[in-house]
Amino acid sequence: MLRIIGAPYGSQGQYLKSLLVNGKLAWVLMEIISPVVYISTIASFLELPESPSTSLPLFSFSNILSIPKALIHEIYARAGSNGSLQLVLITMWLTHYLHRAIIYPLSQKSRAPMHVGIMLLGIGFNLLNGFVNGYWVGSSFQQTNTTTSNNASDLHFIIGVAVFTMGFIGNIYHDHILVSLRKNKDNKSDNSKQQQRYFIPHGGLFGLVSCPHYLCEVVEWVGYWVATGLSSRPAILFAISTFSVLCPRALEIHEWYKNTFKEYPKNRKAIVPFLI
Numbered sequence: 001m002l003r004i005i006g007a008p009y010g011s012q013g014q015y016l017k018s019l020l021v022n023g024k025l026a027w028v029l030m031e032i033i034s035p036v037v038y039i040s041t042i043a044s045f046l047e048l049p050e051s052p053s054t055s056l057p058l059f060s061f062s063n064i065l066s067i068p069k070a071l072i073h074e075i076y077a078r079a080g081s082n083g084s085l086q087l088v089l090i091t092m093w094l095t096h097y098l099h100r101a102i103i104y105p106l107s108q109k110s111r112a113p114m115h116v117g118i119m120l121l122g123i124g125f126n127l128l129n130g131f132v133n134g135y136w137v138g139s140s141f142q143q144t145n146t147t148t149s150n151n152a153s154d155l156h157f158i159i160g161v162a163v164f165t166m167g168f169i170g171n172i173y174h175d176h177i178l179v180s181l182r183k184n185k186d187n188k189s190d191n192s193k194q195q196q197r198y199f200i201p202h203g204g205l206f207g208l209v210s211c212p213h214y215l216c217e218v219v220e221w222v223g224y225w226v227a228t229g230l231s232s233r234p235a236i237l238f239a240i241s242t243f244s245v246l247c248p249r250a251l252e253i254h255e256w257y258k259n260t261f262k263e264y265p266k267n268r269k270a271i272v273p274f275l276i
């Protein structure tokens with residue numbers, strides 16, 4: 001859907017003037033859904049001593065409350081046996097979303113207000129995405145004869161974790177450059193209102209593309225998929241949907257930069273160095 005309507009928020013959503021929600025609040029509400037649904041779906045597969053009914057793969061409030069206990073129980077019960085792959089995948093997902101939903105918005109000076117429709121679309125996507133990816137991990141805990149590799153020394157797994165980590169660090173790094181631009185805005189002397197809010201980013205892969213944070217995000221989720229042994233359909237669908245949302249948005253942002261800043265570097269591409 002965002003692919004069709006072009007993800008109109010932030011610098012690309014300034015024509016939307018009604019039904020706006022506070023940008024940071026919308027962001028937190030939208031993103032926090034993903035880890036909560038992911039982990040509570042997984043927890044519903046775990047055998048909890050005090051709540052046997054949670055073996056049904058259903059999302060419920062009682063599952064949310066039992067998450068910390070379930071996770072600690074499973075970490076001790078399964079780490080080193082057949083659950084090490086899943087535990088690393090869970091760690092990757094939660095680390096990403098702890099940063100994305102809490103640390104990242106708190107580090108920002110401001111976020112543009114978001115249209116309520118975009119927020120609801122984001123919530124819907126994260127509900128579905130958190131559920132199907134959590135379901136895959138939760139159900140693979142239970143499989144004995146499975147195509148899923150449970151061997152943490154598996155080559156796919158090692159490469160996947162390395163690629164994910166690279167993407168994660170790159171994503172945070174370039175997001176941080178964007179966040180810093182606005183924090184440093186008092187040092188700038190641009191005239192128009194828009195230029196006071198937005199600046200030309202420099203540093204890292206910004207030398208090559210306008211949206212390296214998006215490029216790194218795609219790399220992250222490709223890495224997550226590879227770490228599943230290339231066997232999780234929800235994970236590859238997530239990587240593909242991330243690219244199909246962020247690539248068109250990067251192209252729009254790239255055009256917008258070129259139209260907004262006359263001095264915008266001519267050699268930059270939108271999202272893939274030297275290509276797109």
Ligand SMILES: NC(=O)c1ccc[n+]([C@@H]2O[C@H](COP(=O)([O-])OP(=O)(O)OC[C@H]3O[C@@H](n4cnc5c(N)ncnc54)[C@H](OP(=O)(O)O)[C@@H]3O)[C@@H](O)[C@H]2O)c1
Pocket residue numbers: 009010011023108110111112171175178179181182197198199200201213214217241242245246
């Ligand atoms: N997995 C997915 O499908 C998906 C989808 C969307 C986003 N994300 C990730 O979420 C993170 C944020 O994405 P986003 O779409 O919000 O990125 P964005 O549009 O580039 O904006 C990021 C933040 O930086 C500010 N900003 C952007 N360009 C700026 C500039 N030139 N000067 C000063 N400030 C600037 C924005 O302010 P304003 O809010 O005021 O515009 C916003 O607060 C990224 O890491 C992205 O990869 C993932």
